[in-house]
Amino acid sequence: MRGNISLCYEHHLYSCQKIIYPLVMRVGMYFLIVGMYFLIGIIIFATIVGNLLVIIAVIHFKQLHTPTNYFTLSLAVVDLLLGGVVMPPKMIHTIETCWYFGTVFCKILTSLIVMLCSVSVLNLAFISVERYIAVCNPLLYHRTMKPHVTLIMIAVCWSYSAALGIIFLKQNTLRVEHNSEVLCKGACVLEIGPMAALIVSLFSLYIPSVIIVCMYVKIYIVAQRHSRSIHNTLSHLKTSRGQPTVSKAERKATKTLAVVMGVFLSFWTPPSIYTTYVAFYGYNGPPQVMQAISWTVFSNSACNPIVYAFFYCWFRKAIKAILLGKVFRTNSSRMKLF
Template sequence: IHPGTSQNLHFCYESSNKSCPQHIYSMAVRVPLYIFFAAAILFTVFGNLLVIIAIAHFKQLHTPTNFLVLSLAIADFLLGAIIMPPSIVRSLETCWYLGNLFCKFHNSTSVTLSTASIVNLSFISIDRYYAVCQPLQYQRKITNCVTLVMILIGWSLSVLTGFGMIFLELNIWGIKDFYYENVECVGGCFLFQSFASSFTSTTVSFYIPGFIMIGIYRKIFLIAKRQARSIHTSGYHNENSERSKTQRKMERKSTKTLAIVMGVFLSCSSPIFLCNIIDPVIGYSTPPLLLETLAWIGFLNSAFNPLIYAFFYSWFRKAFITIIFCKIYHPNSSGTNLFTN
């Protein structure tokens, strides 16, 4: 129950004796929050749409790394377009008016997109490992075909995880009676999980991939540092070595940028995943306001990624400008050289 409802109790559906309680925020609170969340949705949707169009349109960006970035941008775009709008109403009106079936679809899609993000970031870390640590094998092992298979596997597993867990009610396995008797109410839409479900899904789909990614990036940066020191010590320069040096510099910059993307994702998502494990242990006593706040911190990560790309990648900035000013409709615009100064 939301704080303050005991004194002035309202319900989502006054006619139902199983209605969820409703906390009514003042207009002074709701209006600024609606504006803030609407702006966050616009940044998320249009920012990631720019990334999607840029990678799909410009031939120079058709690389295995960027196809993985494209898959990540699609997950972020769908989150902004499908999950965030109804979540605004649920968070600020503290009721769900879209029905039980759409609630299940909403929760399933949310879990699917969250899982897809972590899977895509895991594949990106593998791509960066081969690009920096094994550059001679990179083009042979990480091809566009291999990347496509990785993306298809990642999305398939994510859909099975999200929709399978919710529609098969694996999230309340072992506590169904408790859930239907004490938790379920009309006008509510939240992802309720048993400790076993929460611990298993969070560990497998977030913490294990997260620690693996951190380990991979740590190894990448140690090897990249060693390579840079070796090149500096040798002092050998020719045209090929200079070209190779430029290529390695670009790969390191790309790796650094994508490591920041991963770091931001883990920073934004860790609080809600940690709360998901703790909440069943403390008897589901976490304040709803805190749960909503942590969920929105996780959602806002999807708005940050396009800003990171634009800040670190000059070619993405050029692509964005070309798209915004509709220059992509010019003849042969897909062949534009984005890497010239």
């Protein structure tokens, strides 16, 4: 059954269409819309609260000031910005089917999404390199992975992504202006050419993803070799290669971050293939498909704190201390978490 056609902006000549369903269907649609607001609201709430807890924990507790956790902090900041800035207007756009926040904010928001997503992938790539050095060459790790080195890597990650976001903003603006005659008011579309889409995907997703996979395959091989060597020699201090054994904490961190990266790649791979196909072949599927893909990607931001809570004992202790207000006590920053 087809609905009656209404407009996003009733008095605008070039307004986009908005579907108003018949009364019988409207009752069901009302409960559906309320349910969607509730579901997406939970995702936004979990993303903001979970990542805010991660940020407070890493910043407050001195014991967590490690290179690995600095990358975790950077990743949590990205997810917090996605939850607090990107998701609320995208929720309204998804459910109401109209964009009510203006063309300028639409362009800024799409550019911000590209930037934050790029930061996430590059952060994970740097984490995989850091884990590779920690597991495969512990002596080199303690000599080179100082806090200032980690901060430089994070700064490079954010600077590159910010530059990419600015370039993307300019390209998107030019293409939107070029196609302004066919774009209606109330739409917020992503306009990017095939070559630009390929470059962005290549340097901000595909190459970092290959690095991540290669690093963790190498880590797995080396970890298995170390395990066999320790088992055969019954030594807890040295492997047959003469290097220090990898500590239990390092193995735990590596396993946890591998899960984080696996979840990220499982969420991101299908949307990336779809958007690349759309950019090259000009296929315009139903807008609901793109919205569903977007929220699949955004949901990943709510998953990372859940993974930390499941795997990290220190994170559970930190959450308990934060929620009980223990962080306001004197010298609480030196509390032992592990």
